[in-house]
Amino acid sequence: xxxxxxxxxxxxxxxxxxxxxxxxxxxxxxxxxxxxxxxxxxxxxxxxxxxxxxxxxxxxxxxxxxxxxxxxxxxxxxxxxxxxxxxxxxxxxxxxxxxxxxxxxxxxxxxxxxxxxxxxxxxxxxxxxxxxxxxxxxxxxxxxxxxxxxxxxxxxxxxxxxxxxxxxxxxxxxxxxxxxxxxxxxxxxxxxxxxxxxxxxxxxxxxxxxxxxxxxxxxxxxxxxxxxxxxxxx
Amino acid sequence: xxxxxxxxxxxxxxxxxxxxxxxxxxxxxxxxxxxxxxxxxxxxxxxxxxxxxxxxxxxxxxxxxxxxxxxxxxxxxxxxxxxxxxxxxxxxxxxxxxxxxxxxxxxxxxxxxxxxxxxxxxxxxxxxxxxxxxxxxxxxxxxxxxxxxxxxxxxxxxxxxxxxxxxxxxxxxxxxxxxxxxxxxxxxxxxxxxxxxxxxxxxxxxxxxxxxxxxxxxxxxxxxxxxxxxxxxxxxxxxxxxxxxxxxxxxxxxxxxxxxxxxxxxxxxxxxxxxxxxxxxxxxxxxxxxxxxxxxxxxxxxxxxxxxxxxxxxxxxxxxxxxxxxxxxxxxxxxxxxxxxxxxxxxxxxxxxxxxxxxxxxxxxxxxxxxxxxxxxxxxxxxxxxxxxxxxxxxxxxxxxxxxxxxxxxxxxxxxxxxxxxxxxxxxxxxxxxxxxxxxxxxxxxxxxxxxxxxxxxxxxxxxxxxxxxxxxxxxxxxxxxxxxxxxxxxxxxxxxxxxxxxxxxxxxxxxxxxx
Numbered sequence: 001x002x003x004x005x006x007x008x009x010x011x012x013x014x015x016x017x018x019x020x021x022x023x024x025x026x027x028x029x030x031x032x033x034x035x036x037x038x039x040x041x042x043x044x045x046x047x048x049x050x051x052x053x054x055x056x057x058x059x060x061x062x063x064x065x066x067x068x069x070x071x072x073x074x075x076x077x078x079x080x081x082x083x084x085x086x087x088x089x090x091x092x093x094x095x096x097x098x099x100x101x102x103x104x105x106x107x108x109x110x111x112x113x114x115x116x117x118x119x120x121x122x123x124x125x126x127x128x129x130x131x132x133x134x135x136x137x138x139x140x141x142x143x144x145x146x147x148x149x150x151x152x153x154x155x156x157x158x159x160x161x162x163x164x165x166x167x168x169x170x171x172x173x174x175x176x177x178x179x180x181x182x183x184x185x186x187x188x189x190x191x192x193x194x195x196x197x198x199x200x201x202x203x204x205x206x207x208x209x210x211x212x213x214x215x216x217x218x219x220x221x222x223x224x225x226x227x228x229x230x231x232x233x234x
Numbered sequence: 235x236x237x238x239x240x241x242x243x244x245x246x247x248x249x250x251x252x253x254x255x256x257x258x259x260x261x262x263x264x265x266x267x268x269x270x271x272x273x274x275x276x277x278x279x280x281x282x283x284x285x286x287x288x289x290x291x292x293x294x295x296x297x298x299x300x301x302x303x304x305x306x307x308x309x310x311x312x313x314x315x316x317x318x319x320x321x322x323x324x325x326x327x328x329x330x331x332x333x334x335x336x337x338x339x340x341x342x343x344x345x346x347x348x349x350x351x352x353x354x355x356x357x358x359x360x361x362x363x364x365x366x367x368x369x370x371x372x373x374x375x376x377x378x379x380x381x382x383x384x385x386x387x388x389x390x391x392x393x394x395x396x397x398x399x400x401x402x403x404x405x406x407x408x409x410x411x412x413x414x415x416x417x418x419x420x421x422x423x424x425x426x427x428x429x430x431x432x433x434x435x436x437x438x439x440x441x442x443x444x445x446x447x448x449x450x451x452x453x454x455x456x457x458x459x460x461x462x463x464x465x466x467x468x469x470x471x472x473x474x475x476x477x478x479x480x481x482x483x484x485x486x487x488x489x490x491x492x493x494x495x496x497x498x499x500x501x502x503x504x505x506x507x508x509x510x511x512x513x514x515x516x517x518x519x520x521x522x523x524x525x526x527x528x529x530x531x532x533x534x535x536x537x538x539x540x541x542x543x544x545x546x547x548x549x550x551x552x553x554x555x556x557x558x559x560x561x562x563x564x565x566x567x568x569x570x571x572x573x574x575x576x577x578x579x580x581x582x583x584x585x586x587x588x589x590x591x592x593x594x595x596x597x598x599x600x601x602x603x604x605x606x607x608x609x610x611x612x613x614x615x616x617x618x619x620x621x622x623x624x625x626x627x628x629x630x631x632x633x634x635x636x637x638x639x640x641x642x643x644x645x646x647x648x649x650x651x652x653x654x655x656x657x658x659x660x661x662x663x664x665x666x667x668x669x670x671x672x673x674x675x676x677x678x679x680x681x682x683x684x685x686x687x688x689x690x691x692x693x694x695x696x697x698x699x700x701x702x703x704x705x706x707x708x709x710x711x712x713x714x715x716x717x718x719x720x721x722x723x724x725x726x727x728x729x730x731x732x733x734x735x736x737x738x739x740x741x742x743x744x745x746x747x748x749x750x
Binding site: 004106109137141142145153 | 250251252253309351354356357358359360366368370373374377379
């Protein structure tokens with residue numbers, strides 16, 4: 001059967017090698033060109049939030065931490081809520097376009113372009129629960145799905161919907177300062193027990209970290225043993 | 235990605251959580267907050283009942299103005315859903331299922347897509363079904379899923395015109411144009427179909443003026459659609475100039491006229507996906523151009539946008555084989571304009587065998603026949619175009635040619651400087667432009683010679699070759715020029731292209747349309 005690339009719609013010609021002849025074909029919904037355009041975060045990066053140091057002004061680096069994370073850590077209220085963020089790819093123009101199509105246009109199937117990478121990353125991590133960042137009901141209706149929950153589902157895991165959004169405004173329209181000093185935007189849903197659980201939050205993009213810190217704080221307050229996060233883009 | 239379009243919230247006051255429906259007493263009712271057991275997504279009903287028109291209902295004129303002739307999503311409509319639904323209950327709005335399913339085969343009602351690979355099954359937060367489906371084909375115009383209603387106007391529409399002659403144009407038509415113009419006018423009046431087969435440079439736009447005038451004077455709605463955005467951008471101002479009192483909507487992806495309802499619409503075919511039974515006259519320019527011929531959904535869009543009784547005018551310089559055959563067998567109404575407006579014959583392509591040019595290229599050499607052809611033009615300072623079958627070959631040749639003349643430039647579809655390079659050619663700053671088929675149509679340089687290297691390539695179809703030859707001798711000051719196909723083995727397409735040109739010249743001569 002002809003398979004077309006999820007992003008560029010070109011036909012994918014399977015590469016036939018001896019090993020591919022005998023083994024079960026690996027799931028691959030992206031063509032070679034598009035896979036190559038995804039920029040993995042590699043090399044030296046902030047040990048807390050995965051921000052790459054290459055291309056970053058040295059003034060914004062303190063040891064193995066970036067400036068933003070140093071500031072988060074200095075804050076006694078927030079510093080310890082999120083333990084660590086890991087991100088898969090650089091948020092460059094190519095990924096920006098793909099993610100915009102995924103969430104703003106609502107092209108659900110693009111979750112499958114990323115889910116294999118999420119899946120293999122999760123296999124290296126230790127966790128009890130995967131918690132998607134929730135959408136407001138208004139946004140959920142508009143998009144028809146929660147992009148973070150879809151990533152978890154398409155990677156073959158079950159999303160633990162432990163949070164609910166109380167604030168409806170769009171994050172992307174706010175400046176960093178505004179975002180960080182917002183009132184708590186999430187509420188806990190009591191269905192799942194967070195007590196002593198190792199939790200990974202899943203979201204599409206890490207920008208200032210504000211969303212994830214807010215979510216992490218609530219889960220820590222509910223007794224979570226640790227809260228980390230994993231995003232597609234940074 | 236294009237800039238995000240402004241999206242309207244369908245429900246500014248109440249929180250909408252869901253979109254499910256029930257049918258009771260032959261009327262469809264939406265459920266937006268809770269979802270009773272018997273409620274279902276719209277596509278799972280066999281048919282959507284349509285209440286009769288209540289003539290005493292005082293409908294919202296703004297909604298009528300916004301929606302008539304369209305098929306939109308609820309998300310596109312800046313009106314509260316209660317108001318929209320009230321119009322439905324009074325017979326002023328038509329709801330259709332966004333998607334139909336028959337024996338496991340889904341069809342998108344907006345774009346006609348039936349390709350399984352372009353439907354995605356997903357757990358939908360709107361209808362709350364685990365297996366909802368959406369169409370990827372027309373996703374960029376807002377997502378249509380199985381739970382999406384397509385909304386159209388079904389109430390009365392005003393069709394009156396107090397302008398008996400909106401056309402303000404003093405030009406004169408050539409005899410060939412006049413004949414075609416009369417036929418177009420007739421087809422518009424009789425609501426029939428007509429193909430205008432006009433050679434490159436015949437002046438086909440002017441041929442439409444009288445027909446459009448007739449339609450507008452009768453209060454009809456006219457749309458000129460084309461696959462190419464550059465054609466839309468060029469036609470917009472031209473038609474506004476000759477119909478100064480008529481509102482003209484110019485539509486393409488991201489254009490500002492998106493919600494403007496006008497008697498005269500000029501649009502890329504893609505934009506017709508938002509129209510439904512809207513037009514009395516559709517004029518389709520460059521029918522044979524990509525992507526119209528390759529994309530079923532565009533042909534579907536054209537069908538959907540026409541009123542059941544309407545006229546259809548096709549324009550092309552190069553109908554495909556099937557259409558040509560239909561014309562000759564009397565199966566298709568057509569009229570030809572075999573001569574250019576300046577009454578000189580079409581330049582006829584010369585075929586020149588140039589050996590295995592690809593092999594020569596590997597050694598960084600051009601066939602000597604080609605080099606000579608180019609040198610001659612450079613020496614006499616005659617501008618020229620050289621076409622290539624693909625970018626790779628072209629990139630290989632550019633450094634070779636720049637040794638002859640450093641100012642030579644190349645263009646292709648993805649070239650970010652395409653516009654400025656074409657402009658430089660127009661301004662005569664560039665002596666020669668080498669190009670892929672991207673410049674095969676639509677572009678006019680007044681005085682150029684043209685050649686193709688590798689005319690035997692499959693990409694050069696009969697119509698591509700006729701179009702490329704049609705770049706030569708466009709202006710009345712310079713009505714002739716040289717067109718050469720350099721090839722490594724003559725093809726059927728080459729022979730047919732030359733035959734078509736010769737035939738047009740012959741016909742034009744017979745009809746007395748050539749004066750030189």
